[in-house]
Amino acid sequence: MAAATAAAAAAVTAVSSCSKRDSDIVGADLPKKAKKGRSPxxxxxxxxxxxxxxxxxxxxxxKYNYDVVKDAxxxxxxxxxxxSL
Structure with a gap:
């Protein structure tokens, strides 16, 4: 049982030691909040x-020879x- 716990701890350690930098993560360079501007x-x-x-x-x-404005x-x-429906 101790061996299973040690193996699980090693697996967790291996997974949590990710080498990705924050700049590699998609969207990491986006601002936290979008700037609020005026609408046109x-x-x-x-x-x-x-x-x-x-x-x-x-x-x-x-393309389809149908006038959608006149519906004709x-x-x-x-x-x-x-x-007919």
Whole structure:
């Protein structure tokens, strides 16, 4: 029984003697708390997201010939069929 305890102690010692430095650990160089800054004005955020949304809508319409803004099919490669639920 004493041999098992000694082996367990040696295993714990071997595991706990990790040679990694703090700089090797991912995220160790990040600050403890993120700095709190001011949010951009609401108008600026709306303009940013509106531009991104219209860009996605244009790409979708070009690829799938469907206008998501009007919720209507367009002429093109795909034939859209309304399905009743």
């Amino acid at each position: 004005p609401e108008e600026e955020m709306e303009a940013f997201f509106a531009a991104a949304e219209s860009s996605v809508a244009r790409r979708f319409a070009a 099919p367009m002429d093109g490669r795909y034939e859209w069929v309304r399905v």
